[in-house]
Amino acid sequence: MAETTPALLVVSAHAGDFVWRAGGAIASATMRGEKATVVCLSYGERGESASQWLAGKSLDEIKAIRRSEAEAAAAALGADIEFLDLGDYPLVESPEAVARLVDVYRRVQPTVVLTHPLADPYNGDHPAAARMALQARVLAQAIGVANSDGSYPSKDDIIGAPPVFFFEPHQPEQCDFKPNVLLDITDAFPKKQAAMECLPAQKHMWEYYTALAVRRGVQVKRNAGPNLGLPHETMGEAYMRYYPEVTAVLA
Amino acid sequence: MAETTPALLVVSAHAGDFVWRAGGAIASATMRGEKATVVCLSYGERGESASQWLAGKSLDEIKAIRRSEAEAAAAALGADIEFLDLGDYPLVESPEAVARLVDVYRRVQPTVVLTHPLADPYNGDHPAAARMALQARVLAQAIGVANSDGSYPSKDDIIGAPPVFFFEPHQPEQCDFKPNVLLDITDAFPKKQAAMECLPAQKHMWEYYTALAVRRGVQVKRNAGPNLGLPHETMGEAYMRYYPEVTAVLA
Amino acid sequence: MAETTPALLVVSAHAGDFVWRAGGAIASATMRGEKATVVCLSYGERGESASQWLAGKSLDEIKAIRRSEAEAAAAALGADIEFLDLGDYPLVESPEAVARLVDVYRRVQPTVVLTHPLADPYNGDHPAAARMALQARVLAQAIGVANSDGSYPSKDDIIGAPPVFFFEPHQPEQCDFKPNVLLDITDAFPKKQAAMECLPAQKHMWEYYTALAVRRGVQVKRNAGPNLGLPHETMGEAYMRYYPEVTAVLA
């Protein structure tokens, strides 16, 4: 329906989240020649770096390590990446942080947004990231909301109404995550694998997320039906739309 | 993703339901040159024909009137129509009725299915129709399930996994109807209007469903965003997917 | 809003349910001079008469005992009572049973209907009773639905759209029972107590349901606010509306 240039924006609470949970969607987009931008709100330096703390690393060292790993993973997926360095555990919500995200939205002009779901009993940073991503999206649409430098946006600066997809959390059922979109990532999976391998501290996750992609791939095939002739090795990722789908064709 | 021939199947409890609730989707499909088939499980002869009963018509007369009106409306939408004449108020579920629907699925080979939502505190026939439509869809997929004449299907006879969309009930919130698909029916609306006008006994509904299409159209625009440049007069219909969407592209 | 004559209809799966769960509402109505009719679909002869089976009573004896107890309790509440004797454990749903209930609706012309909630993991007869009560209510509204003797109703015979209230099950949270109506039964409580005392086999329940009435009474006061000056000893019953309230005044 649209004639806008496809642009994917991924808002991630910590430096690694976008790889495990949305690597396939990101690589799919960049393989189609589309632009993808990842925004990490924090490095996950306190809450997701236990092995480095145990090894006696300092806070700054840990942040540097995680930043460079995330940059390598984003490169493997073909995506740009930026870091807001808001701190984690807890990731504190603030009008200032939201204002910086508004700037990102207006610069990136996303046609699709990916972020965490709104509930996670195991990690409060994830819903906090989602709330800020959603609030910034609405504010970025309004011509009366100033940019963070105080200037007012022009009509071209504000954004449209890009659909938002929540990516899969670690324990989906506990997070009220009921997928309503199953994404075929078969072709993109090698790039996702390469990105996962940029995160050596979590080697056991490589196999784990490969097995999950198989499981979601089975659901892709089951829901698509046998007529489509999808290959046995179909790989998948699960998503949950936040807003209704708008379409001119039911399919 | 598929290379199958598009074919729309609409399972309607009574003779008029498909017009008010899904006329736009049906006309959209036939205007694209696709085939659409409506199956009316009953004529709505007892529960939705009060004015004719009050006018002293007999049961057979009422069924005949409603049948011809529904045929005219289907023609206006460009759709085929058939009637199972299962009786209404109540529409009684039975293995035999489901078996007849299995035959329909295998003959029509639908790529998209439309039916009622699974809850309706105002009309038990609607969920009964939905349950039979859903059960028949699953049975029609199985090569071990015989046709209603006792013959076994070939591999070509069984069906795939067509997506199912619930159309909008009269009191959506009371029916747990939370639309996750908003369909742009602007171009198809004149045909829907023509179909509505084939149902003269419910003249007050014409205006009512036109106003609803405007309201759903506002939501189409709101969820699509201003960038898409949809016209002020966008008309819409609301649907609810029962199974997750399968896709190779998030959009 | 209405000028109809108030008439309360209570559809109860077993012979005792209406006393424990709705005795206050029934007595309140009859104390206002309104008519109340209880329909027991079964006597609860198999599922709720363990002590009588252990005492070696026959099926017919048990049904007779429970019938006379229920008649005494209904009398204490000022209500009429009738029995459909459909059998319990399980209470089997059938078009014939629903048709008999349609007759009851048309004869009683209820302005308010009370029945069980739609879920109960401890007793499948309760939701079965509710489903039949709800289906019969919808069928009784339709002029095209014949009476059980095959005659067609006149315009005066069909019923309006009486509100339906679910009464409180034994384990409310497990039955998805979220009360949205708290009924002040302070004045009616003595009659409820008298009715409970007509059921001597369940003596331990008397105290239990008195304590529940206190607890619901505390909620009546809490939700009404201190300004209303309700007495400390306010007694209550909890209900759940199935259909939206229709009103000309928010209060």
Next chain:
Amino acid sequence: MAETTPALLVVSAHAGDFVWRAGGAIASATMRGEKATVVCLSYGERGESASQWLAGKSLDEIKAIRRSEAEAAAAALGADIEFLDLGDYPLVESPEAVARLVDVYRRVQPTVVLTHPLADPYNGDHPAAARMALQARVLAQAIGVANSDGSYPSKDDIIGAPPVFFFEPHQPEQCDFKPNVLLDITDAFPKKQAAMECLPAQKHMWEYYTALAVRRGVQVKRNAGPNLGLPHETMGEAYMRYYPEVTAVLA
């Protein structure tokens, strides 16, 4: 049950919300001779004034325009109006803002409260307003909570437990808005129309909210039943009770 003086309090996030969503309820109350007070937490100057920003108006000009429009609309409905000017997009929650609302509650002594529902994926200001309205209501009940000037309330200053009704959001199903109260606003509709016409910048909304009132009116009639003899042109507004209804009569 109460002998308190009826007083309606409407807490609105932006300057126009109360007109579209609750104009009928407000006019109904004032037409019965009751007092109604609208509190606008912001003017909607940033998020809901796009056309004025595009026309080059300044922030102060926009606030002044919206204030005078809202004053005119309130006058048309017969209601008092006040403005807290807390800013919008985002409407930021704070203890200070809540304290000012506590003062309003104690001054107005509402017997009924109307506000936004607690979820709205399209506008975070609406749930923020609702959360503050609900928190202030609870604080205003406590004699130990000081007024915003530091003085302690007397027993007469604190409030009771007025029922809270959420009014209808723009996309009800997406906001988990399941109406459980349908209000007949037929007599009040001309005043609602006059109030809508005080908001000339949103002329297309006049027709839209008229059509919605027709749709809700159909539901009023459907849920009230034919016996009540409501006129064909019944107009309605939908509400959702937050607390259970307290009553001495089921009806």
Next chain:
Amino acid sequence: MAETTPALLVVSAHAGDFVWRAGGAIASATMRGEKATVVCLSYGERGESASQWLAGKSLDEIKAIRRSEAEAAAAALGADIEFLDLGDYPLVESPEAVARLVDVYRRVQPTVVLTHPLADPYNGDHPAAARMALQARVLAQAIGVANSDGSYPSKDDIIGAPPVFFFEPHQPEQCDFKPNVLLDITDAFPKKQAAMECLPAQKHMWEYYTALAVRRGVQVKRNAGPNLGLPHETMGEAYMRYYPEVTAVLA
């Protein structure tokens, strides 16, 4: 709390379900020396035997094959197995089938019951099996409900209130399956593997369900916490309690 002899009853719609979904729980029980009984309501001869139908096998041949495979798998798990041969696709609910299950309950005297969850959009036989398993459990508790041969049970024949656990369906989120019990099956996993290998036609499932056990094992560790020192290779199965847990110690 109890002094009853542990006895596990598994009610399975088709012949293979108990292996994939509950093999770990069954083997755990038998490895503790407890008795386990599997009841297959059908062989899954129509709906889950596509490859055999394609290979031209007859209905009787398919039933025999599936029966012997299921017997081998049950043996590998150390469980007894019986077959009610009710037919599948659809598995039709009936009072007679429930009565046969009542007999099973009274004979087995289960202390724990496992069955399918109550919703499954992909397979209506699964919820049908669950509904019958739950209904029979309640009927088997009542001394007034006769055995299927017409005799009445003694006080020793009726059953207590065994907890019911739903096992994991193939697409958990679509089936409203939110696990509230994570079972450590590490020690039992080799037996589950052996049982899976008794089902050679579904070889691709072996790996799939191994990966799922790893994923649920990660959740076992995550929810147990690091203090418990669970091994890296912890394997798990997910369950959902239907009734509240009863306990004398919170843990």
Next chain:
Amino acid sequence: MAETTPALLVVSAHAGDFVWRAGGAIASATMRGEKATVVCLSYGERGESASQWLAGKSLDEIKAIRRSEAEAAAAALGADIEFLDLGDYPLVESPEAVARLVDVYRRVQPTVVLTHPLADPYNGDHPAAARMALQARVLAQAIGVANSDGSYPSKDDIIGAPPVFFFEPHQPEQCDFKPNVLLDITDAFPKKQAAMECLPAQKHMWEYYTALAVRRGVQVKRNAGPNLGLPHETMGEAYMRYYPEVTAVLA
């Protein structure tokens, strides 16, 4: 499964909550020789001390009274108690308050945590307490999160993953409280009674919470089944697990 020392931590918004809602669980634990610690975030000085305000007491007096009552009640239950004095009505959430709770978690090393449920339309302090209790629990697990004095924890200081149980609110159904654990507190009830009697200003609650314990006790028996031989006078408390249960045995 664990070899950790049992330690119960109760996080209570106000000074009395832990007595009414969790007194049985606390006394059960201490009667087994386990350690129990209650943390009161506030004294409930503004929101739950109306009678003392009406009697003209000062803020400091009220806090002192409620503190000493709570200390007496804790002593009666055999528990330690501490007070964070964060203020109530509203109980304001802050990173500093959470940090103090992190210290408590690391000091107490709880194996079980009790707190309020996450929703309460009648008292916003309760969910605020729960949110802080849950956030602190997650932060206390992370070795990268400093103690509130800025020091970093050792590997022994961080905590595991203790299960969290929500205790019963005053109006459970309105708080989405669906108990999934029923605790037998028969033996502990005398100590709970003694603790309740330490709160003389709320004498009417003694009887009320005794009646509630009877009601929950009936549900304990109903869900445990008759085989267990629980006494007629079984007393209970209801809880809701927030995280899935982890177990090696289904029971």
